[in-house]
Amino acid sequence: MSKPPQAPVSFHPERAILELGDGFYDPVRPAAFPAAILRFRNDRHAAAIGLDQLDDRAWIDHFARFTPLPGSLEAPLALRYHGHQFRVYNPDIGDGRGFLFAQLRDGTGRLLDLGTKGSGQTPWSRFGDGRLTLKGGVREVLATEMLEALGVDTSKSFSLVETGEALHRRDEPSPTRSSVLVRLSHGHIRIGTFQRVAQLRDEEAMRRLIAYVLRHFYGEEAEDPSDAAPRLLRHVVGATARLAAGYMAAGFVHGVLNSDNINVTGESFDYGPWRFAPTWDATFTAAYFDHGGLYAFGRQAEAIHWDVMQLAVSLRIVSAAEPLIAALDAFEVEYRAALRNALLWRLGRTPGDPDDGDALARALDTALAQSQVPIDRFFFDSFARDIPDSYGPAFDDVRALLARHAPRSARNDRYWHGDAPCALDITEVEAIWARIDQADDWSAFHAKIDAIRAMGAALADG
Structure with missing residues (x-):
């Protein structure tokens, strides 16, 4: 946006x-x-x-x-x-x-x-x-x-x-x-939009839909019909891989990553039973009805990739399989790149060697999962500076790898000098709603929006 x-x-x-x-x-x-x-x-x-x-x-x-x-x-x-x-x-x-x-x-x-x-x-x-x-x-x-x-x-x-x-x-x-x-x-336009056209076996409508998305959302014309579907899929693979990485770095669980809830621009939308995970727990779910953990925190990249596979299946009515498979195979590489960049951005660091970034992502995953340090607290304390000693030896590998990435700026914004990070735990959401529901008191709602925007400004400027 x-x-x-x-x-x-x-x-x-x-x-x-x-x-x-x-x-x-x-x-x-x-x-x-x-x-x-x-x-x-x-x-x-x-x-x-x-x-x-x-x-x-x-x-x-x-x-x-x-x-x-x-x-x-x-x-x-x-x-x-x-x-x-x-x-x-x-x-x-x-x-x-x-x-x-x-x-x-x-x-x-x-x-x-x-x-x-x-x-x-x-x-x-x-x-x-x-x-x-x-x-x-x-x-x-x-x-x-x-x-x-x-x-x-x-x-x-x-x-x-x-x-x-x-x-x-x-x-x-x-x-x-x-x-x-x-x-x-x-x-x-959702992946489910393409699925419907494929189910109807309407090749002309599929070509029209591909051309619409390429033209209006990716700035390209579908001049070569034989290449249009793979080009579209390559765009969607990259965009949705960045979406999955963004969810992880934000500690966010969408809750219902069905194919009708995945926008082909890779923009997140349609929020139902979402949650921000308090700690780095791969099994954490947002929807009470997700009994098998299909859309758990640690499975979101897998879920989104599966949805994009359904787009590829849909595109088969106008495309050969080989170029679609090649586009799908890029998801893991795109996701790893997006994840290291998203994590470094939230840590206030500049990207460096990709191998170092990948190693840092793996080390962070291990340290945060083992320590169960609150996600928002960790990123707040570690933004553009060394990880505090109080986090202990579980973060030794993270410290060493983080040192290879220069801070993108100093912690000048007043937000970073506060006592606690801006977070959005479900208990706070419920408390905000309770004040609205019981007393028509919207002050906490508007105060929270102000606090969130202040944090966003600090992250963007840092």
Whole structure:
């Protein structure tokens, strides 16, 4: 995603998704909500797309009542896709409680989507009510803010509006408050989008989809049809390997890495039962229903690679196998490179010899797993300086390898002189929600966002 602009940016509407044709989506109507109380607006990223000048009334009109943005889509579109859910293929999914509301370009010309969660029922809702709990919206805002601060490429929570309905859920006390969330993201094309087209055996639609992704998300034209699918897969392999590495360096567990939840741009999105792991525990899971640990902390790279393999399988309807296999085989190399870079970035160090970086990643994995030092505490204490002696001999190899990487700058930001790191443990998330739920007190929520952004600034400047 783009960084906040240094100069004013004008709004540049788009409707590129229409190039794909109506076989990829269904026009839908948003739900009519009984209330619209603005709880969060991301002016930092609104400025990047020329929408920061909207007053709150206009903001609610567009992002709770979904009056079209001028020049963009005339009606919301629920996108069609399939996907593997916990390795079981499901052809009966799609945008069931969200839709693509608008497309636009930022100040650098990148195509971006404004998509929703909790905006009402669609043809793909099945038995769902198409709504989002307010707690779910609060959790997604916090997750995306924290991941952005920790250097992970993620969708941005753009708007959160409370909608005045009482929702009933099996996994939290009910009735509970409702909301509608708007996400700003670099596209909504999932691996599951390709799986659906492959299942339909529609070669022409597959070529059109490949060309769309190459053109709008990777800046290439599909001039040679024989090479288009492998080129696309190479891009996705690199992007998703960086995503998996980013999760590890952030200590993050997505929870549901199904193929319909993997964006072909490699941007993280669609947050359900996420967690930040308190310690480096490969078996730590986020979803209570992930009984086998399929998407555990230490298995996320494996899970994402498996999903990308399903993209390769889908592309076989228009491509030979050999170049696709060659692209897939690069995932491990791409992942190792991305992991060492992500870890060094969080440690405030510059990349050096790749072999040293790989050795450091392995040593860190061993030391953090054996010591069970809190992840956020370790990176806070070790940023741009020697690992404290208090961490003991378990970190001797890490110390020696870290010495081969120069600090990228000094620890000048006031954040580094505080007593404790900014973390996002689930108990704090629950405490923030409890204050909202019991007293309509949003102060802890907004204070946490401020603290997360301060940490992000310190990491970026360091």
